[in-house]
Amino acid sequence: MTERNVDILIVGAGPAGLAAAIAAHEEHVGSVLVIEREKEPGGILRQCIHNGFGLHRFKEELTGPEYAQKDIDRIHELGIPVECSTTVLSVSRDKSVTCVSSENGLQLIHAKAVILAMGCRERPRGALCTPGTRCAGIFSAGTAQRFVNLEGFMPGRRVVILGSGDIGLIMARRMTLQGAKVLACVEIMPYSSGLNRNIVQCLQDYNIPLYLSHTVTDIRGRERLEGITVSRVDDHRKPVPGTEMDFDCDTLLLSCGLIPENELTKGAGIDISAVTSGAVVDDMLQTSIPGIFACGNVLHVHDLVDHVSDESFRAGRAAADYIRTGFVSPEYISVLDGSGVRGTVPQKIRIPADNPVTLSFRPADVFRGSSVVVECGGKELLRKKALIFTPGEMVHIVLQPGLLHDLPSDSIIVRLERN
Amino acid sequence: MEQSITCINCPVGCRMTVVLSDTGGFESVSGNTCPRGAAYARQECTLPERMVTAVIPVSGSAIPLSVKTSKPVPKDMIPAVMGELSRVCISVPVSLGQVIIPDILHTGSDIVATRSLK
């Protein structure tokens, strides 16, 4: 067992961890180390071989591996160490991280600051309580994506996709291009949470029907999947008897939501938000433990990796700042979800505010011709119109520090208002 | 004749109506809220094109190679593009950006590696 010290330790070398590492290093406050459980850095981007990444950040549309490589190249240029094939087992309150690898055995690393960037996992079938048999052939969409794009194996031939989020839509196209037959995409909500471009380019282009307000109500097959039943659902998302459709398929891909992977976070005793399933953080992305920060999908599930990078740069700078200036117990104002808004991050803001604060949230529903309103004690701080707000697109708004001076109350509310 | 299409340029997703001539040529569009929508409608009704990304096996590597077209290709050529990809034979090493197939099927687009493989 070896013990060592680093200044800033980052858990995860996906897009969040890599960006945080680059930003932290460039502050030159001390040593930076990134720990990654896979054999190579890049995180989930390694298996996202489709394009659509980097339009905001690089002004070009890259594939996932190409986007990741830009940060990986920069990491190498800067000489930041990344230890791969190393799994973190625990993070303690006093910022000691226990990890294991075949090469280096058990390590106990004492850090001055820790940045959590573990990403997220997929919701499995059990969480849906779908009845039927427990046959082979049921995969979460990401696991299927890994098999195809990183391992070179096809999970099945005749496919139904449950969930029309972007991962499900992308896999509909991927399975079709690579030689499988995709029979349908089934979505329990009356709208898809995926981008319109993906509905067109992944479903319509290949004549794959999209069944909104439907769900899978039975799974059949003793050993390998043989078929499923799909039913329409009512306004309470309960199946409507008599609307059953049977599909003859050997593969069911589940794209039913992403859950931030916060086991290490909980183990450290950090406060978790029940809404985002990520850590409760302030505007410096610091969690309830001073010196421990969180960014990327582990904090809240993003839809554009460009915003993950932005957020993670801020976390890296914040961790460096923490080391430079130490922890000064601040006063906070709370940030609350108002009507139409879910999961605003950060949940609190330090005052006095010196820097712009980025607020991110998801609309609770589809809002056309609406405005986002930020108010405090009845006083409107900011109002911003948009043609559309949709649950599939995280909203990011920046509050200039001047707006946060002389506030009438100690909480601000973010809400959506129809014009 | 008229055709309904959804713009994909931004999340608004304007529902547009396109008017085509008897020979299927693009005549006009309505329902877009910005010029990008009109441009998309014109392209989509004249010559819809798409970027194609795929994985192909590589001799000497357990991991397949992810590739992309260097620019969009006509949408109706996608199956033929996949057919060409199924016949390509490459082996390690491959570098990110390496041209795997130049000017695939005379589209002017190359097939390019999006990662390196040793």
Add this chain to the structure above:
Amino acid sequence: MSYQADILVIGAGITGCAVARELSRYNASVTVLEGAYDIAEGATKANSGIVHAGYDARPGTKKALYNIRGAAMYESLCASLHVPYRRNGALVIALNDNDIPAVEALKSRGLENGVENLEILDHDAVLSLEPNISPEVRCALHIPGSAVISPYETAFALADHAAVNGVSFRFDETVLSAEHLPDGCFSVKTNHDTYTCRVLVNCAGASGADIHNQLSEQKLTMIHRRGQYYLLDRETVPAFSHTIFQCPSPMGKGVLVSPTVHGNLLLGPTAEDITDPSDTATTAAGLDEVIRKAAMTWPRLSVRSNITNFSGIRAHLTTDDFVIGPCEDCPGLFEAIGIESPGLSSAPAVGQDLAEMIARYLNLAFRDPFLDCPEKPRPFNEMTDAEKAEAISSDPSYGNIICRCEVVTEAEIRAAVHRPVGARSVDGVKRRTRAGMGRCQGGFCMPRVAEIISAETGLPLDKVTKNGGNSYILAGTVDSFLKEETVHD
């Protein structure tokens, strides 16, 4: 092709494995024929995992006698096999005034069966033990001796121990017919082979009555009764520590809420008679019933943290008791039939008795030496930091975490493949190591587990199965799919 063994055991569930292990103490050739791909693929992997104290079975029945004896054996059995056992205690709760006499009657029955330390607790005492129980509770029978185990891990350990002492396990062997030959031997025909033996042991679970009825004039009627479950995630603060039973009522049997030995929470089971004994599907109606009934015990019940659902088939005889022992009109046939609850609790005692009867019948001498079972590696997740460091330096594959949710290493998975009756499928690895049983249900680790199975068994990756037969994980390579005609039409 014909195969000779002294003893053939039909069925590798908990009962068959217990019998096989006891028989392996003697000098005899023993073969276990199992229709599925692995040990414990029937009811043994799909029950509540409870070692009942024995208050529930009617006094004087075989169920009662074997339950009491088996339950008393389990703690030291599990310790010797290095499988988990936790005596967490149980409560049978009275949720309305009509339940109170039922609870008292169970106490009397328990006393008659010889169960110790039973007591009736009042409302306040129950809630101080288990604050999450419905405030409607009137009283409860407290059974301190009730325990939870991992039924399939116990079966694997018994099978491994039997195997190192010469027992042969053959899988994918479904018995089609069994015949008593004129010379007193048996001829057993399976889907692959014909076997002959001197003694036949029927531990065939759902098929137990079928096998019996081919060999005996005293016909048995079996009803296959399905039970569906929810399995909830582990919580930092578990909702319950005791196993909580409801009283049976005119409305039917209640459902239980119980921690498992690994700290998950189990809700269920239903009790539906079905016609197809292999129909282990769960149903919307069944799962709804479990929630409705469990909510009576646990008003704040939420299945948000559900990680899986499953069902098991009880082998229920219309005579409502076990059939254990020699078959009267078929000498040489020894049986354990109708092994529904308390079958798990009874298994060690059933195994012991049947083996002794068979040893006397065949006049068997003890095997010498009788080998200890080779120890499994200690779960990495249970080691101290110092032990972890030591494990990795002696075997670096301990440093390769495969299942993140349950913290299972490559070393343990490889060891599971190489056990005496080792894992050959994704589910086989899962049940031996817990890899894939956590909150992501194999989303992260399944590809890695499949790779290790492929590497250790030589099976190509696209031939690795979930649990044998046609349950292949993958349909082919990217290469083969690209080259198929259908892509470019």
